[in-house]
Structure formats: C-alpha cells, structure tokens
Amino acid sequence: MFKNKQGILKFIFTANIFLVIIISYHEETVMTMHIRDAVLGFIEINEKERKIIDLYEFQRLRYIKQLALTYYVYPGALHSRFEHSLGVMELASRIFNRLCVKRKKILRHNFSQIGLSIKEAKQILRLSALLHDVGHLPFSHVGEEVLPEGVKHEHVTIEIIKYLKPILDKTFFEGITEVIINILSKEETVKNLTILKGIISGSLDADRMDYLLRDSLYCGVEYGRYDWQRIIDCLDIIESESGGYDLCIEHGGVHALESMILARFYMFAQVYCHKTRKIYDYYLSHVMRERYNIFVKNLTDITRYNDISVLNFIENIVREGNNHLYEFAHRIKFRKQHSVIFETSDFCDLSQLINAKKVFDTLQEEFSDYEFILRETRGKIHNFLIKKPQKKENVGEKFYVLRNNRPYILTDESLIIRNIPKNFLNTRIYVAYKDKKYERMKESEIRKLIKKAEEIGRSFDNGKKI
Incomplete structure (x- = not known):
C-alpha cells in the first residue's frame, strides 16, 4: 500500500x-x-x-x-x-x-x-x-x-x-x-x-x-x-x-x-434478526471458534474453508458423540433450538436492556432445571446525519438532496428518515431443558415460562426494582 x-x-x-x-x-x-x-x-x-x-x-x-x-x-x-x-x-x-x-x-x-x-x-x-x-x-x-x-x-x-x-x-x-x-x-x-x-x-x-x-x-x-x-x-x-x-x-x-x-x-x-436464525448463529459461533482459531495466524487461510467444510465438521462431531461441542453440533444438525420466552422492542434502550438482564438473572435463580441464554441483536439501519441542536457534535454521514439544484441535508428533507432510529437493538431470552438437552420443550412449559418472564419484567418496569 x-x-x-x-x-x-x-x-x-x-x-x-x-x-x-x-x-x-x-x-x-x-x-x-x-x-x-x-x-x-x-x-x-x-x-x-x-x-x-x-x-x-x-x-x-x-x-x-x-x-x-x-x-x-x-x-x-x-x-x-x-x-x-x-x-x-x-x-x-x-x-x-x-x-x-x-x-x-x-x-x-x-x-x-x-x-x-x-x-x-x-x-x-x-x-x-x-x-x-x-x-x-x-x-x-x-x-x-x-x-x-x-x-x-x-x-x-x-x-x-x-x-x-x-x-x-x-x-x-x-x-x-x-x-x-x-x-x-x-x-x-x-x-x-x-x-x-x-x-x-x-x-x-x-x-x-x-x-x-x-x-x-x-x-x-x-x-x-x-x-x-x-x-x-x-x-x-x-x-x-x-x-x-x-x-x-x-x-x-x-x-x-x-x-x-x-x-x-x-x-x-x-x-x-429473526429469533430462530439468531440462536443458530449462537451455536455456529461456538463450533467455529473451536475449529478455526488458526485464522489468527494467517487470514488468507480462510480461503481453504466454506460452509460445506464447517457442516462436515459438525457432522463428524455428531457421529463421534464425545466432543465437548456435541450439544451445539447436535442442535444444528437436528434443529433442536432453544425457545424464546422474553424479548424487548426492536429499538430498546438502556432501561430495557437492564430489565432483560434482571429478568434473565431471576429466571436462572428460580428455575434451575432449565438452561437460559441471553442474547443481544444489533444492526445499523442507516448512518445519515441527523442534526440535533442540543448536541455540540452531530454524528453521521452528510448525505444531500438536490432540490431546485441546491443541496439540502437528507434528514432535513425526509421526516421519515429523520425519525427512524439509526440502530436496531433487541434482547431475547432463550430457554431449553438442562438435562434433556436434545428434546423439544413442551408448549405448556414454554407458555408458563413466558408468563413468568412477563410478570418479572413488569415488576422491574418504571424503575420499581432497578
């Protein structure tokens, strides 16, 4: 360079x-x-x-x-x-x-x-x-x-x-x-x-x-x-x-x-950010972290691998049956994913994140027979500059609209883009059996946990227990 x-x-x-x-x-x-x-x-x-x-x-x-x-x-x-x-x-x-x-x-x-x-x-x-x-x-x-x-x-x-x-x-x-x-x-x-x-x-x-x-x-x-x-x-x-x-x-x-x-x-x-897709991302990341740490040494080695090589690795883990990654590999191969019992809005704020974490901690304490996973999902919707008078420095890309051959900041011309949040962020709590890891949970148990999670969440709303 x-x-x-x-x-x-x-x-x-x-x-x-x-x-x-x-x-x-x-x-x-x-x-x-x-x-x-x-x-x-x-x-x-x-x-x-x-x-x-x-x-x-x-x-x-x-x-x-x-x-x-x-x-x-x-x-x-x-x-x-x-x-x-x-x-x-x-x-x-x-x-x-x-x-x-x-x-x-x-x-x-x-x-x-x-x-x-x-x-x-x-x-x-x-x-x-x-x-x-x-x-x-x-x-x-x-x-x-x-x-x-x-x-x-x-x-x-x-x-x-x-x-x-x-x-x-x-x-x-x-x-x-x-x-x-x-x-x-x-x-x-x-x-x-x-x-x-x-x-x-x-x-x-x-x-x-x-x-x-x-x-x-x-x-x-x-x-x-x-x-x-x-x-x-x-x-x-x-x-x-x-x-x-x-x-x-x-x-x-x-x-x-x-x-x-x-x-x-x-x-x-x-x-x-579909709930099912994201939990499989979680399983895959665990498997790949174990298999492909060699990338740290030489980034071009990545060209030796693709989805098929990873799936073959997962297949071998399932076949052998004694690998510490077996649970993740088994869930991927046989589609035995955790179920969602609690989630925030698509544009959650700090208070919602704190609330979700407290719900997660409470569920873990009260239901020791289940395995709970807390996952955040983030994404960038856009990065256009939005001028905010109360802030000394505005962050974002200055993208212009030409109106009558004169340039105007996009977010000054578009109420929709100005008001939609820049970032997508939600948090979910997933659950599965702790001992019977590879069985699908009964719908009645999932509904019971959903109801309980909602009750716990409401108890932390409005700063009552935060």
Missing part, C-alpha cells in the same frame, strides 16, 4: 501511460458474456472479468450462504455470496452509467487528474464491487466471531486481494490492485476515487441495494422490495468536503430512498 496520496496518484498516472498502449490495442477484441440473474436479469461480464470469476478464491463464494442458516426459517434462503457479488458489480455499473449520463464531463475531469479514463475508472469500480466480499468466512457474518477483536471480513478481503495481486495486475494493468485496495479499505481514500468508494460502500450503495432485493426474493418475503430503478435514475454527484465527489439524490428520489431505508429495517426485524 502506498504511504501517501502523492505516491498513489503518481503510480496511477504512470500505470495509465502503459494502459493507453495495451487497452487501446485490445479494445475491439474484448468479448462480453451474459449471466442470467434472478434479481437483475442479465449481468454482462467481459473476458478479463471472467478470468477473475473463475479463480478458486472467487468460486469459493458459491459455497458460502448469504444468510447463514436462515434457510432453517425461510427454506428458499439458499443463495450465496457468489451471486450477490455479481449483483453488486452490476448495480455499481448501472449507477456509474447513470452518473455518466448526467455528469460525464465532470467525472472525466475528476479521473483524468489521476491518469484514468472513464472506461478505466468503470473497470476499477466493477472489479472492486466484484471482490468486495471475497474475504467472507463460512456462513458469512457468523464466521467473523472467530476473528481477532477488531478484525472483520473486510480486512480478510484486503489480504486476499493482496495475495491475488500478480493475477489482477497481469490481467488488467500494473497497479490496479493498489487502487482496488484503496477503494475497499477503511483508510482514507484518494479524493478522486471517493465517488467509486461511495458507490460500493456508502450509506446508499450498490451493496445494500443488492442484498435487500436478493435476500427478500430468496426468503420469499416482500419486506426488502423498493423502487431501486427510481433511486438509480435520481442519483447525482456533489462535491465533497475532501475535494472529491460524493453521491447525492434528486428530490424526486427521496420517497424511493425512504422505502429502501424502511425495507432495511423490516428485513432486520423479520429476517436478519
């Missing part, structure tokens, strides 16, 4: 001199192919992109479920990170094409400052989108719990892209790997690449746009649907404080954007 912006700008410009010779020579010979996608229709790829898609590191994504074990709840949720990555590449391209229709002259000048043409910038964007999830662990986000503190799948992605540098640079042009890393990393991005970074990983990006649509379709629910064509049609660019360009939206697209944010909330409530 380059140590400063000047270094990368110089490198990109130097690489572009080489690009002019090679790409112009082959421009007419590049063939395109089409992949039929259930969400977006046909996705077009070129020969060079096909070579990257054919790599083992990318093909591995076929065997990593987008939503872990959510198919235990929604049987159709068997889609993978593979098709999602293709979808993000396609949506990123459509966004870029639309911006070029509106602001091609500005974008051409912006990229020319670092020696890139519009065509080259688009290719960099497509590759960045294609590879943005290549570092996902088995069962997607569940697997991240086995990584060292502070390390996420994005860090693994960067390491894998570095590993692929010889192939990427040879297939496209020398230096493209560093540009992709600059776009995908959490570090400060070269100002002229800010717009590309925003298309892939901003508050309104191709990643979110794809997974909401895709997850909704494969789960068989309507919660994640929104007018994505209208959003793309209304996207525009605005000069950022850093000197580059950020995405913004025309006023006519605000309602479509509102529907996307609401869709994100509904998907969190009904799919991503």
Whole structure:
C-alpha cells in the first residue's frame, strides 16, 4: 500500500501511460458474456472479468450462504455470496452509467487528474464491487466471531486481494490492485476515487441495494422490495468536503430512498434478526471458534474453508458423540433450538436492556432445571446525519438532496428518515431443558415460562426494582 496520496496518484498516472498502449490495442477484441440473474436479469461480464470469476478464491463464494442458516426459517434462503457479488458489480455499473449520463464531463475531469479514463475508472469500480466480499468466512457474518477483536471480513478481503495481486495486475494493468485496495479499505481514500468508494460502500450503495432485493426474493418475503430503478435514475454527484465527489439524490428520489431505508429495517426485524436464525448463529459461533482459531495466524487461510467444510465438521462431531461441542453440533444438525420466552422492542434502550438482564438473572435463580441464554441483536439501519441542536457534535454521514439544484441535508428533507432510529437493538431470552438437552420443550412449559418472564419484567418496569 502506498504511504501517501502523492505516491498513489503518481503510480496511477504512470500505470495509465502503459494502459493507453495495451487497452487501446485490445479494445475491439474484448468479448462480453451474459449471466442470467434472478434479481437483475442479465449481468454482462467481459473476458478479463471472467478470468477473475473463475479463480478458486472467487468460486469459493458459491459455497458460502448469504444468510447463514436462515434457510432453517425461510427454506428458499439458499443463495450465496457468489451471486450477490455479481449483483453488486452490476448495480455499481448501472449507477456509474447513470452518473455518466448526467455528469460525464465532470467525472472525466475528476479521473483524468489521476491518469484514468472513464472506461478505466468503470473497470476499477466493477472489479472492486466484484471482490468486495471475497474475504467472507463460512456462513458469512457468523464466521467473523472467530476473528481477532477488531478484525472483520473486510480486512480478510484486503489480504486476499493482496495475495491475488500478480493475477489482477497481469490481467488488467500494473497497479490496479493498489487502487482496488484503496477503494475497499477503511483508510482514507484518494479524493478522486471517493465517488467509486461511495458507490460500493456508502450509506446508499450498490451493496445494500443488492442484498435487500436478493435476500427478500430468496426468503420469499416482500419486506426488502423498493423502487431501486427510481433511486438509480435520481442519483447525482456533489462535491465533497475532501475535494472529491460524493453521491447525492434528486428530490424526486427521496420517497424511493425512504422505502429502501424502511425495507432495511423490516428485513432486520423479520429476517436478519429473526429469533430462530439468531440462536443458530449462537451455536455456529461456538463450533467455529473451536475449529478455526488458526485464522489468527494467517487470514488468507480462510480461503481453504466454506460452509460445506464447517457442516462436515459438525457432522463428524455428531457421529463421534464425545466432543465437548456435541450439544451445539447436535442442535444444528437436528434443529433442536432453544425457545424464546422474553424479548424487548426492536429499538430498546438502556432501561430495557437492564430489565432483560434482571429478568434473565431471576429466571436462572428460580428455575434451575432449565438452561437460559441471553442474547443481544444489533444492526445499523442507516448512518445519515441527523442534526440535533442540543448536541455540540452531530454524528453521521452528510448525505444531500438536490432540490431546485441546491443541496439540502437528507434528514432535513425526509421526516421519515429523520425519525427512524439509526440502530436496531433487541434482547431475547432463550430457554431449553438442562438435562434433556436434545428434546423439544413442551408448549405448556414454554407458555408458563413466558408468563413468568412477563410478570418479572413488569415488576422491574418504571424503575420499581432497578
């Protein structure tokens, strides 16, 4: 990685001199192919992109479920990170094409400052989108719990892209790997690449746009649907404080954007944080923590594993029968999950969290024959800036709406987005037999515990016992 912006700008410009010779020579010979996608229709790829898609590191994504074990709840949720990555590449391209229709002259000048043409910038964007999830662990986000503190799948992605540098640079042009890393990393991005970074990983990006649509379709629910064509049609660019360009939206697209944010909330409530899905995440994290602690030594070793290897490991545990992980493996294989007997609202506050913890402690004391699990579920609905006069510093992304060609803060224009909480947070208490671990609890016992938990919860309400 380059140590400063000047270094990368110089490198990109130097690489572009080489690009002019090679790409112009082959421009007419590049063939395109089409992949039929259930969400977006046909996705077009070129020969060079096909070579990257054919790599083992990318093909591995076929065997990593987008939503872990959510198919235990929604049987159709068997889609993978593979098709999602293709979808993000396609949506990123459509966004870029639309911006070029509106602001091609500005974008051409912006990229020319670092020696890139519009065509080259688009290719960099497509590759960045294609590879943005290549570092996902088995069962997607569940697997991240086995990584060292502070390390996420994005860090693994960067390491894998570095590993692929010889192939990427040879297939496209020398230096493209560093540009992709600059776009995908959490570090400060070269100002002229800010717009590309925003298309892939901003508050309104191709990643979110794809997974909401895709997850909704494969789960068989309507919660994640929104007018994505209208959003793309209304996207525009605005000069950022850093000197580059950020995405913004025309006023006519605000309602479509509102529907996307609401869709994100509904998907969190009904799919991503579903009570059954989350308890299986708990079981999986225990199994994977034991099996994959080697990731701490070398992050690129993650490419050796996928959902199938984890499921085979679980199968072996069940077959052997004497492993200390047997309970978790057995529950996963035979779908013998704990039952929910208490939960807070979807936007619970500190008092509700304290209440839930006290309910949990009381139940453990009074019902020693049962095993109780307390689980918090968190998620980010949006990160748009909301101005609060009572606070000295407001936190969030300044996303603008263009109304009469003048920029306005989104949350000043949208009452809905201004009032919906940024964060999803709820807490649940699960229960199962302590001795008869692998038997489903009787409905009568579950109802009895639900009633008791509610009584205990009410006794702590309004600060009576807190």
